[in-house]
Amino acid sequence: MTLYALQKAIRDVNRDPAKRSAFFESPTALAAQYALSPAERDALERRDYCALYAMGVHGLLLRPFSILHSVSEADYLRAIRGKG
Amino acid sequence: MALSFACALGHAPGILAWREAAPAEQRERLYQAFGQLRIRLDAARLDCLVLFTAEHWANFFLDHMSPYCIGRAQEFTGPIEPWLKMERVTVPGAPDLAETILTACQEHDIEPGFSYEMQLDHGTMIPLHFLTPDMKLPIVPLVINTLAPPLPAPRRCFLLGQAVGEVVRRDARRIGVIATGGMSHDPGERDHGRIDESFDRRFLETMTRLDAERLKNYTVAQLRAAGAGAVELLNWIALGGALEGARGEVLAYEPVVPWATGIGVMAFNVMGTS
Numbered sequence: 001m002t003l004y005a006l007q008k009a010i011r012d013v014n015r016d017p018a019k020r021s022a023f024f025e026s027p028t029a030l031a032a033q034y035a036l037s038p039a040e041r042d043a044l045e046r047r048d049y050c051a052l053y054a055m056g057v058h059g060l061l062l063r064p065f066s067i068l069h070s071v072s073e074a075d076y077l078r079a080i081r082g083k084g
Numbered sequence: 085m086a087l088s089f090a091c092a093l094g095h096a097p098g099i100l101a102w103r104e105a106a107p108a109e110q111r112e113r114l115y116q117a118f119g120q121l122r123i124r125l126d127a128a129r130l131d132c133l134v135l136f137t138a139e140h141w142a143n144f145f146l147d148h149m150s151p152y153c154i155g156r157a158q159e160f161t162g163p164i165e166p167w168l169k170m171e172r173v174t175v176p177g178a179p180d181l182a183e184t185i186l187t188a189c190q191e192h193d194i195e196p197g198f199s200y201e202m203q204l205d206h207g208t209m210i211p212l213h214f215l216t217p218d219m220k221l222p223i224v225p226l227v228i229n230t231l232a233p234p235l236p237a238p239r240r241c242f243l244l245g246q247a248v249g250e251v252v253r254r255d256a257r258r259i260g261v262i263a264t265g266g267m268s269h270d271p272g273e274r275d276h277g278r279i280d281e282s283f284d285r286r287f288l289e290t291m292t293r294l295d296a297e298r299l300k301n302y303t304v305a306q307l308r309a310a311g312a313g314a315v316e317l318l319n320w321i322a323l324g325g326a327l328e329g330a331r332g333e334v335l336a337y338e339p340v341v342p343w344a345t346g347i348g349v350m351a352f353n354v355m356g357t358s
Binding site for chain 1: 140141145146147231232270271272273274276277312
């Protein structure tokens with residue numbers, strides 16, 4: 001059950017300014033702080049919204065995370081619908 | 085009479101944050117309905133307000149989720165969202181009423197969690213913005229888990245509402261009870277933008293009659309089929325439990341496409357239910 005750690009990482013980036021700047025500086029270093037599977041780490045580092053959604057990240061965590069990176073609603077929906 | 089006011093209304097962030105995006109006629113009909121609620125609330129001269137409400141990962145996370153959490157704080161602040169186009173304010177709490185509700189819940193064989201520290205997000209602050217804009221009326225927020233499965237069953241939310249209703253009816257204070265959130269919407273999910281208008285209208289009709297059996301017999305899956313956010317109607321079902329003997333009136337319903345949600349506004353005639 002590493003989905004919990006994945007969602008915790010995303011929530012921390014969304015809510016904690018220090019974690020957020022750490023992620024913007026080095027997604028790899030931030031991801032290394034959480035007990036993630038290799039696939040989860042990869043999806044988080046690359047901000048692969050399609051994969052993160054498919055892994056089960058809650059929409060109300062993932063959409064705010066995408067907004068931090070100025071992803072438009074249309075692009076976000078295309079990604080999580082697997083058409084992007 | 086202690087149960088002095090009751091209503092249900094949506095809390096979509098677009099109501100404030102993206103108000104210009106909505107068609108003017110829809111927005112005006114909703115704002116007028118909110119205005120009518122405020123007139124009724126003012127006329128009820130309330131001492132405090134209990135809210136069946138939702139939050140969106142504002143306080144609680146998967147490290148500790150409870151099905152229901154009652155806010156016992158002396159005061160609450162919100163909204164936490166800087167983009168909501170609403171000033172961050174402090175709202176007084178009503179910890180003694182919160183404690184009375186907790187005790188009554190135990191008597192009804194239901195044990196909510198509680199918190200002495202809770203921040204409010206748009207789920208509570210948008211309704212307060214329209215109902216009590218001076219933010220002086222003491223509140224007891226009662227947050228139902230609408231985020232992380234398993235969610236509490238509708239019949240349990242109804243039971244929770246019955247406990248609250250009983251407390252409110254025998255309390256000497258003039259108390260209002262409201263539900264926030266819903267209706268059909270799927271925020272952050274694949275069907276974002278889809279609004280199941282016929283589901284919403286059927287649900288409003290059930291709330292108008294306060295059909296206890298139908299409200300209790302909803303399943304989370306039936307609510308979820310109208311979108312991930314439609315499970316916030318658990319708040320409305322809890323309100324239904326608190327309002328036995330009352331009748332509802334739909335003041336407005338609008339499926340607002342640019343806000344990606346159906347928004348219902350209801351008032352309830354609570355005269356004679358105490």
